[in-house]
Amino acid sequence: MASVQPLEFRWGIISTGMIATAFVKDLLVDPKTRDVQDVIHKVVAVGSRSVQKAQEFIDTVAGGDKAIKAYGTYEEVYADKDVDAIYIGTPHTYHYVNALDAIKAGKNVLCEKPVTCNVAELRSLISAAKEHNVFFMEAVWTRFQPLSLEVKKIAEEGTLGAPVVLHADLSGNFGIHKIATTHRILDPALGGGALLDLGPYPLVWAIITLYENPLNKLSNPTTITGNMLKTPITDVDSSTAFTLTFSAAKLAAQAILTCSITLNSPEPGVIIRFEKGTIKIRPPIYCPKEFSVEYYGDNGKLVREEKRVFEYVGGGWHFQADEVARCVRDGKKESSLWGHNKSILEMEIFDEVRRQGGYKFPPGVEKVV
Numbered sequence: 001m002a003s004v005q006p007l008e009f010r011w012g013i014i015s016t017g018m019i020a021t022a023f024v025k026d027l028l029v030d031p032k033t034r035d036v037q038d039v040i041h042k043v044v045a046v047g048s049r050s051v052q053k054a055q056e057f058i059d060t061v062a063g064g065d066k067a068i069k070a071y072g073t074y075e076e077v078y079a080d081k082d083v084d085a086i087y088i089g090t091p092h093t094y095h096y097v098n099a100l101d102a103i104k105a106g107k108n109v110l111c112e113k114p115v116t117c118n119v120a121e122l123r124s125l126i127s128a129a130k131e132h133n134v135f136f137m138e139a140v141w142t143r144f145q146p147l148s149l150e151v152k153k154i155a156e157e158g159t160l161g162a163p164v165v166l167h168a169d170l171s172g173n174f175g176i177h178k179i180a181t182t183h184r185i186l187d188p189a190l191g192g193g194a195l196l197d198l199g200p201y202p203l204v205w206a207i208i209t210l211y212e213n214p215l216n217k218l219s220n221p222t223t224i225t226g227n228m229l230k231t232p233i234t235d236v237d238s239s240t241a242f243t244l245t246f247s248a249a250k251l252a253a254q255a256i257l258t259c260s261i262t263l264n265s266p267e268p269g270v271i272i273r274f275e276k277g278t279i280k281i282r283p284p285i286y287c288p289k290e291f292s293v294e295y296y297g298d299n300g301k302l303v304r305e306e307k308r309v310f311e312y313v314g315g316g317w318h319f320q321a322d323e324v325a326r327c328v329r330d331g332k333k334e335s336s337l338w339g340h341n342k343s344i345l346e347m348e349i350f351d352e353v354r355r356q357g358g359y360k361f362p363p364g365v366e367k368v369v
């Protein structure tokens with residue numbers, strides 16, 4: 001049988017920071033190591049606010065490939081005819097403007113989480129993507145990892161019964177008393193604080209296992225509560241706790257979600273309690289490698305426990321890149337795994353938690369309100 005040539009998918013990278021580095025390193029991992037035969041990724045352009053930084057990034061992160069173009073503005077990457085999709089790795093409060101510029105230039109876009117500052121900005125981006133007929137996705141990488149796909153399968157196959165309560169936490173100690181107040185995790189102008197940076201991860205587990213559960217019929221939570229503990233340093237949230245309640249008439253389940261920039265993550269990071277068992281996922285919950293499933297008998301006692309371990313080459317960001325390449329190849333404008341509806345739900349929840357927690361961006365940060 002003749003082998004089919006893989007699609008060579010060409011990326012333009014916006015920014016040269018921490019996550020752009022991790023993403024590009026993963027793009028360069030041989031897809032065959034994760035059993036992907038139909039796509040390969042190529043970096044063709046890197047845009048930075050400084051052309052020297054773009055070139056240094058190409059030399060040190062992207063393997064020094066002389067064919068990769070270094071640009072000193074983001075706009076030049078959007079305009080590059082050789083680019084199939086733009087990856088945006090700038091701080092949260094720049095996502096809207098960067099993504100809008102890319103979309104207006106007719107480019108497909110993968111944009112880091114949280115996709116925007118608020119749901120109004122997101123709706124505006126989705127309208128623009130529809131108008132310009134381009135693919136648009138938030139980079140919720142956890143949703144595409146093999147462990148997440150397996151947890152979802154087990155959660156829905158029936159043996160465990162319905163999910164009832166989910167606890168999830170992502171925390172990371174950023175040493176907030178030692179870093180500059182201009183660091184993106186502290187600066188309100190960059191969307192600093194725990195909720196916007198870490199909140200997407202406890203939330204993604206609630207979305208995968210509760211919102212997506214067939215019993216829920218893709219209904220939004222009926223109640224959202226949120227509480228924020230603010231740091232006096234810059235008044236952003238150092239810890240946030242939020243809950244979601246899903247309709248008693250459908251799924252009848254709750255999520256209790258927390259995140260903090262002053263602590264390390266707890267063990268396990270996610271606990272999903274079903275009628276007849278429990279799934280426990282070990283941290284880090286953004287790319288977990290291990291989970292266990294406890295099955296209970298009729299008396300509620302443990303009868304069996306299974307552990308699963310996942311391994312792959314790379315950091316785990318490449319799975320979302322494969323999804324983007326395949327969607328664009330197939331003419332899709334959004335992913336069926338992390339589509340626009342899920343980003344909208346996320347931003348609606350964050351807007352509500354910020355409202356209840358009294359978190360406001362400085363004037364002018366939100367471009368659409």
Ligand SMILES: NC(=O)C1=CN([C@@H]2O[C@H](COP(=O)(O)OP(=O)(O)OC[C@H]3O[C@@H](n4cnc5c(N)ncnc54)[C@H](OP(=O)(O)O)[C@@H]3O)[C@@H](O)[C@H]2O)C=CC1
Pocket residue numbers: 015016017018019020047048049050053054089090091092094112113114139141184196197286
């Ligand atoms: N998916 C994941 O696992 C992760 C996602 N993220 C997300 O990625 C985004 C960036 O985070 P991270 O990479 O840690 O941030 P960094 O500060 O390391 O990098 C951000 C980059 O954005 C560019 N930039 C543009 N405008 C500004 C500005 N005003 N201030 C600072 N940088 C600016 C810079 O690149 P240049 O100078 O080249 O233009 C900079 O290097 C965040 O939204 C975060 O939520 C972060 C970490 C992990």
Ligand SMILES: O=C1OC[C@@H](O)[C@H](O)[C@H]1O
Pocket residue numbers: 172197198286
């Ligand atoms: O997305 C992320 O995941 C890992 C965290 O350390 C980081 O701050 C965050 O942006």
